[in-house]
Amino acid sequence: MITLLADGREDTIEGLVLPYGTAVLGWERKPHGWCRGEACLPAFRAAAAETDEGVDLVAFAELLGRQAVADAGEGVVAVGEPAPAALDRAPEFGPLPGLRGTKVALVFWASWCGCRYDLPAWEALHRELGGHGFSVVSVSLDRDPGHAREWLEGLTHPAVVDADGRIAELYNVVNVPTVVWIDPDGRIARPQDTMTATDTFRSMNGLSSERATAALRRWVVEGESGADSRELRAPTAAERLARLHGRVAAWLLRAGRGEAAGRHLARAAELAPHDLAVRRGLMPLAGVDPFGEEYFRLREELQAAGIPIYRPLPDWQEGA
Template sequence: MFTVIEADGTGALEARPAPDGRLLAPLDRSLLGWERKPHGWCRGEACLPAFRAADAETPDGVDVAAFAALVGKVAVIDVGERAVAFADGAGPFGGGLTVEEAPDFTLDGVTLSDLRGRKVAIVFWASWCGCRYDLPAWRERHEALERHGLTVLTVALDRSAEDARPWIEGARGAGGAPPHPAVVDTEGLVAELYNVINVPTVVWVDEKGRIARPQDTQAATDLFRSMNGLDAEKSYRDLRRWVLEDDAGVAADRVAEHLRVPTDEERRARAHARLAVWLLREGRAEAARPHLDAAAALAPHDLAIRRGLMPLTGQDPFGDGYFALRDELENAGIPIHRPLPDEE
């Protein structure tokens, strides 16, 4: 049996390695929720025709990695650790990031689509980022604009909820009640859906569930402006205009132009990272190292992976490891912060 690691948890897969390196699963068992039928593989009303599935089938079983690609997944297999991790891929069955519909999710009892009819500012942050100090300011923005139809939804990209909770609790108002929904993305589900590669990142979702402003590096205070060049007052001014003046947000053509859709390399990096996280939590740090290295090689710019996993590897995300990473990216000409360009 192989352990299956996905964003929504772990499971088991009956499979065996083939001499050529492929991982083969039985043809008569479900795979990734898909069932083999005479006319193809089906999951609910979606079906992969038999002639297309034939590319992944062999007399000895179905090639797990090839099948995953056909149904919109990326698979990373570690035969030695008897584990396989999946991340969303491309194609008609894969997870797609588009302007027309913001990806829905449910996390910590919060469902994005339940906020339909309101404008939503999704604020991605982490305890390993200085942006943790911005949480009270985001609370203030929510309190100022909530009655006008805005909800601030904060998403912590911490791999341990215990790391994020003190900062969430510390940002509560005087009454102590949570002023807005705040969730912790321990499995990287929401970060994957929105292709968030660093924090702080903000995404706007309008009343109809469409992306009104794509991934934008924003700060709610000027605490680190000398380092990141981000103007907190400008971000608040833009937010107020969007909410109070019923502005449509960023023009649809600019949203489409600047929406960062994950590349194949970024998707595979997330699968390697997912496998590494599971191995680290299982106490198998040495086995996790090749997957951490693979993720860094595939997506060197993805600080949500590289810096975000430092606490799990015993590194200080504010220490020498982080500054070495900053130097590496700067020397390679890779920007750490990616604010939305000003409209010309």
């Protein structure tokens, strides 16, 4: 038996080749092809994933534009999200559909980041600007929801924990703090930027929270985001694949299979060395202090390679 990690769920399948008559990622086989609702994959295209025994799950996922990472030896396969079709629209999850008609600051944070101390400031902005049709939605990248729980106490804005990394995948988030501005129509007003709400770690990140929050207030009240681009920065194929290796590694770590998880973490680091949401974000599950020597070695590695920790550098950087 194999655990399938896809669409925010864990399911059990008999193998990587699924017998005919079985729904595959929600798609069902019909005489003219494979269909999910009104969408259909023609039979002549689906044939590339079909065998005498059944449907090759990994090959079928690729036909749908979804990458997959399979570790048959460890009994797990992860299937990613499709490549984003519209970068100007905010991918929906959790509370977002219910906030249509409201401006949203989507705030990515984690308990393993000093940005956890910014949550009360984000809550204050949520309350201050709520009368202008504005809401904060915070997304914790903690792989263990319990690590985020204490930091969420007393908050009134919508908050979710992205334990499987799916939301970070949808928004191409490689580090925290990252903030995305979403307009009332569900379109991107400002893409993934490093943004702080306090100056607690200004000496490390060189960012002015005063400039950033002033820009946010102007957007909420006056409607001008000041952004050069209003599309999400698209992930590369390597970044997407790295996140799937990270998802498999997280599953293996929870199962106590550290050696196998290490192989997937190493592959993720090769594919996307800059993705701290994976490389640092999985340290707590591995029993590694995300504020300790391992993290500072990682910082030195990235700095030596010329890879910025906070990127892209927004217009509220000091000296901008």
